[in-house]
Amino acid sequence: MKQGTSEKITQLNKLTHRESSKFASLKWKISLLSSVILLVVVTIFSVINYKSLIDSIDQQGELQYLRYGREVEKLIEQIKQDSHQLIRMIPFLKGMDVALIAQDDKQITEAFEHHWPLLQLQDGIEAVRFYDQFNQLLVGWDSFEADSYRETLILEHVRQVNLQEQPANPLICVESCIQYTIEPLLIEGIRAGTIVIGASLTDVFLGFKRTFGSDIGLLLKENTYSAKDHDVWFPDWEMRLAALTNRERNLKILNHAIKTHPDPLSLKQGIQTERNKRYYRVKLLPLQGVSAADQAHLVVITDITATIEAIHNSTWRIVIIGLIGLIFSEILLFAILSGPLSRLKHIVFTLPLLAGGSFSIFRATLSSIERKQWLKDEINLLYEAAVTLSHKLENLEDKVVYRTKQLVQQRDELSKEKDFIAHLLDTAQVIVLTQNVYGKIIMLNAYGEMLMRYTEEEISGKPFLEILSPDSEQYNLSQYLEEMRLGRREQLKHETITLCNDGSKRHIVWLHSRLAWQSAEEPSVLSVGLDITEYKRVEGHLAWLADHDPLTNLYNRRRFSEELEQIMSWSERYQHHGALLFFDLDRFKYINDTSGHQAGDTLLKMIADMLTQTIRSADVTGRLGGDEFAVILPEITASGAIEVAKKIIARLNETQLTVNGRTYKIAASIGIALFPEHGKNVHDLLAAADLAMYQAKEIGRGTWHLFSNDDQTRERMYTLVHWKEKIEYANLYDKYLLYFQPIMSLRDRSVTHYEVLLRMSDKDGTIHLPAAFIAAAEHTGLIHEIDHMVLRKAIEQSAKINKSGNRIRLSINLSAHAFNDPELLPVIRHELTYYNVDPTLFMFEITETAALDNLPGTRNLLREIKELGCGFVLDDFGVGFSSFYYLRELPVDAVKIDGSFVRNLASNPADQILVKALCSVARGFGKKITAEFVENEEVLALLEKMEVDFAQGYHVGKPCSANEAFRSLLP
Template sequence: MQHNLHKGTVQHEGTASLRPHRFLGLKWKVLLLSSLILFAIVASFSAITYLRLINNFERERDVQHQRYASEVEGLIKETSQDLHQLAELIPFLEGMSTALLISKSENIAKTFDLYWTPLQFNKGIELVRFYSKSNQLLANWGSPESDMHGNEGMLNWVREVNAQEQPISPLSCVESCMQFVVAPLLVEGISVGVVVVGISLVDAVLGFKNISGADIGLFIKERDNAPKSNGMRISNWGVRIAALTSKEKSFAILNRAAEQYPDFNHLENGVQVSLGNRHQQIRLLSLGRENPTSKAQLIVITDITSTIDVINSLTWQNAMTGLVGLLLSVILLFVILTKPLSRFKHIVFALPLLAHSNFEKFRSSLHSAGQKQWLKDEIDTLDETAVALSYQLEKLEDQVADRTRILAAKMDELSKERDFITNLLDIAQVIVLTQNANGKIMMLNAHGEMLIQYTEQELQGKPFIQLLTLDNDLQDLPAHLEEVRSEQRDQLRHEANILCKDDSVRHILWLHSRLTRHSADDPAMLSVGLDMTEHKRAEGRLAWLADHDPLTDLFNRRRFQEELEQMLNLAARYNYSGALLFFDLDQFKYINDTSGHQAGDALLKMVARMLLSSIRSVDILGRLGGDEFAVILPQTTPEGAIEVAKNALAAMSQGKLTVNGRTHKASASIGIALFPEHGNNVHDLLAAADLAMYQAKEAGRGGWHLFSNEEKTRERMHTLVYWKEKIEYSFLHDRFFFYFQPIMHIQNKTIDHYEVLLRMLDNDGTILAPHLFIPAAEQTGLIHAIDHMVLRKSIALSAGIQHRGHDVRFSINLSAHAFHDPELLPILTETFAHYGADPSTFMFEITETAALEDLPAARKLMETIKTLGCSFTLDDFGVGFSSFYYIRQLPIDVVKIDGSFIRNLADNPDDQILVKALCDVARGFGKQTTAEFVESAATFSLLEKMQVDYAQGYWIGTPVPAHESPFKDYLQE
């Protein structure tokens, strides 16, 4: 078989060329790799064992060192206690109390001489000194060496003890170490001086060897300029040995350590040295807190030879055991792998025959490989699988020709798909271009050519960055683009202005994505641009509308009040006066009712132009809402304000408006209030001007009235009392009733729900709108009663309709005070339960003003009401940017677009852009939309295209009283 195999290999040079030039059998690779792994395991295990033994040894040495430190500290403490006891006994020695009371040197010396010698020999006392209460030395016993410890320092100790009458135990190490006790002398409870007793520390420290068994030495650091003594010294460390156990052996060990570790600080953590086949550990012991100068150090020498020998022996045994195991494992592995890998090698060398379609030869080669094993293993399975594979490959090769024809057909389909993708890029309403690694444009789609007016050929090879108009905010853009192209980041999103071929500028939102490159010619980045020009214009329009009235282009109420507040602050700061003129058009409701809202809008625009022409350039004009205007006159006098009012009235008298054959003249009543005389804040000043305007109306319309403080309270009270009585009378005689205005679902063209509008019947039969009595109700506190009445009546009506088998939804306006009414929620819950009405049929309308005073309280109440099943509508949506804040902060379901944007929608492109933007914002937040003031079919058609959900207005249906509404039958019940 081997002969045939090699013969086949020679005949097929292509097969031989597939083999590597250098061949190493799988068996040897497995053995080599296994040996390396086992060796690494043995080495790692030995190293870990050694490190663990060393760590255990170090921990034991640390514990032993702490024990040594405790023993030394105990010896020093015991010495100090003995000295304290001796010092306390001195006054009780025979004759010493009398000598100390006399406090004369001769008497003390004569008496204490009898005790000095016994104390020297029996107690080892080396120094005794007596001092008076005035810190004067009275008597002295001891060797001259004791003076080396410093008379001045000892005198300081004496002063301290005399002052505090408390003993101290200082430790002093200069030429030698001595333990001192400085104690007050008390005779019959009276302090008569101080005694200083000193004893050498050498004997106490050397007693450490008897306790621990380790050698110990006492080192004293030599001063730099001090003369060198003749004692034992270690010059490398700059120390003198004051005491040392086992002197000759220990001194040799210390010299060896000083040679290997010249830095004395190494001894703090301990060092190891070897001398004469013995291992020694040397480590410092602190003398404690009584050695502040650190001139003396204790050093302990411990023999650790036995421990080191044990660690080395254990480590060597582990290593040898591992190596023997490694050798045995390799031999066993070699025996196990030899036969199966030989069979596997035969299969491997036969496999190249398959590459040249020699299927029969391959199968005959395997079949002649020898006798099969009685028990199958993986090699037998591989052998059978290889034969099966040869049959499968032979079958597949026969199918290649057929598949080639099919592949050609598939290529045609892929070509069509490529054309489809190309067409898709061209018709996509976004700019799509690719850039190479250098940031140069490679491809541009058709929409991009149309938008920026450059052709793809004109831009190919030009840097993308040249298309943009870089401002200060985009100075880092080139670097960020380079990060995408160089694969440092995946995407980049930014906005930038692009300069078109006709020099026009368009605002584009760009999204750059990194592309996977297979060659240097492939694009590195895909750039997709969305034209945001119209969206930005709409944003600008929204920003403008936040401060302006869209009909007259004047400041709106919010911005006007801000200007007035700023003017009041300036007037207070610089002490000048000004005036506020409040205009209310006369008979404006009559013009709206007879000629329609378009006539009213035209009249408002005309009045705005005439007022602008009649005031100074420094004056500020605004429309506060409806038919109300106001003018701020800075730095003026009452006479000047009156003159401006007269000029405005004269200018307005010249204006005429003719609609459908009817001629209307502009006329207004003007209220004048001065600041700071009539008010130093916006609220008071507007209230004063408003009251003055009503005075002008009562005087005959078309005139002016200057507010006076005398009539302020009287007029306001008169108004409040008048309307309070009307409201209470209406409650008593049930003169409140509802109007209903239908709201259509635009998609279905069906009436979806009705807005409930409150009206009040006056004594003369006049129907009063809410704006006439609601302000008085809010000021007198009757607004809560009105809210409760509206809720009860509407819920009762809804329950009646529901019980008759019909469903209807009501939209009810809540006042701004409803969110501060603690009874609102209980009444609402109780009324729903009492009448059995469905809360999901009720929708409550709120305005920004209602939520503005206390947003957290409003949100909490709304969330609670929504748990009942009710829903909420945000009214006047879009008037200010705050609407966008509330749509996110409040749990509302529907937003009602303000009628000022809808009324002229069919004729005003700006309003169309704005309403579409408002709808997109609301839809993006998942809210439905309602458009009010829908008064024509053209407006309705535009709203349908913009996908507005609901429509309300005179074109849909006018408000009708309850007895004329679809619910009249239910009211009779």
């Protein structure tokens, strides 16, 4: 027995030794992992800290430059005011009033000459000139050389002042920038000419330097002044330096900056440069008030060395402290873990013996390695528990497994309950805080800290009312909260704007509940806040969307109608006239279909931008839906409205859209209606403008038409608009129905062929025939959409009825505009492929007159349709005998004799002769023949004698729905 135990121990030692060659100690894994984590944390924190500091400096710099600009404007304004005060004082100088009234240059010189040096010295005046009322210079004093460009600018302003009798304050930058004040002189009610005073900007630069401590200079463009020998010229920036504080040092900084930033755009945005281990920020500020020809700029140079060095030092301190902490933590962690983990390793390597049921060997092995400790730790407890466990496993192994499972389950449930209770407040997406009896905050949950940017330490002890915005208070909240703390009120609910610690504001709905206990240290009021900021923002956005088209940002139909109604009321009250322009885009659906809806959206945005730039600021523009736009022109005549319409058409003609190599020209037809002449309410005026637009389309697309009550086409246009609305409604809500009329083969009197007929269902349930709405669809450009819809529905229906192996053929009518539809064939191909139906089961019909109107297009369409495998039928055959020749040219499979020749065939010998001739011609060209409008047996018998192939009419069968026609064929 002892020998067997010894052998097992030896095997265990061998196993342990063999496995140890692949063993990686836990202490090394923990040390390595903790090192990597700490290193990553230190790196991320350093980068984030450096980035945030740099961003903070940039933001503060932008604010500082805004203050710079305002201060410069304030200093220049002060110069203007000082010059104005000086001008008001000059007439009161001794002898000046008499000299100015007399317009005598000698008297003015004598009276003013001794004042000129004093003005130069004390007030920084660079120029004083006196002009008469005819813009002639009487006398002048200047401290700089004469320049023709400056003289021209001054004289132009003098003319304006004399003409308008209003002062002017031009800032003219030639050799340097001079702020001129030009005012008319009025002495005792008598015009005494015009005075010009020019003051330099030296005080501006000095005042700026005193205020901010930053250096400032003046840069002028090349074309403002011919360069002097003493000027500093920056060729890359195309600027010269006219003035600069601390010139010697800052000139070196500017020369260094131009080497690193030759692009003047970067100077306007602000650049940072380094020289002699010091950092400077250089930025151009526009000098307000200078004409475009002058182009002068202020350059501000700020020393930011201290800030940059502080950022670098802060970053390096973080890195060094982090690395020292990392090294110290690893050494300490390694020292702590070495001993316990070594003991733990021995126990772990012994534990596998339990899995094999070697409980006695397990205890013997543990006894050999376990040593008595003066102070027990977790490893000793683990040893004792392992020994105890081995005894229990040895006797009750099955029971222990079961109990272990139960304990694990119970432990997980208890842990979940504990975590739920512990983290309930922190995970709830509401602000939870408590107040004491004095209204001061005691506790704030984690969500509240995150939302309000407070830590619990920062907000603890802060009065609750201080975190609320005073602007949002609508009642005495303080009094109500006091009543709650005193027990007079149990709950309080209110909505208010809450101030966050970062300066932001949030809309919060607060619910305060009084707690039962009362203590200065313990909570007295529980406050729960729900953040509704996003709801408020969405609410505001929805309010905007209620009035605007989100694609073009123009008014939508509802808001546009309200604006039109308001303008019409105002026009009626004040007897002003106005106009309404209504237009849609020609061939917009073609662009949408060929290049996609994204191209269509781009086009609509271009049109909206064009309208905004073309019309007056008082005009109102709206997108009424799809490609329909309207413009309200208040206070305008008919001729003025026509000019606006012409301008819009011209701008549209200049506009083009290029998508995927395709270039589309834009055109529109504009209808003009005047108010109140053409309508005294919104509905009538819109209808009049809509009628005028269709009249413009009738004249020729890409033009305009002014509505007239005397138009002979008014009724026809009204009908067109009426059916257009019905067609658009039917397209939108799929109110079209397909009826099927059987076509009988006269050879065996069987029906395997049906003609597809279109019907429209109205809102009141009325069923309309195609004759009622097809013409309107063709005029409004909606016919292609109807053609595509009929094709899809018919091919889908064919797939259903022929699913069981039937061979029912369908004959589908095409409109006269099918030849101009580039999407027709792609639709047919797609539907045939999608439903996997036989193309030979389909015939397409088109009227003879439509086919002959566009013979080349007809020939191409027939050829492409027959290549798909489909057949083609020439409808209304025989209407014109001149078409017999073209029957040979068109690759049709069959002809359908017009019903006007068949209806009275039995009683009209002339019709019999005509039908025989038509049949003879058709058979001569090898075409099948179908006769329509067969309404009795007598006509059917005559057609059989004439060897007509097929018959169609009420005698054969009336049109009916698919459920009735194919009841026995549908699954």
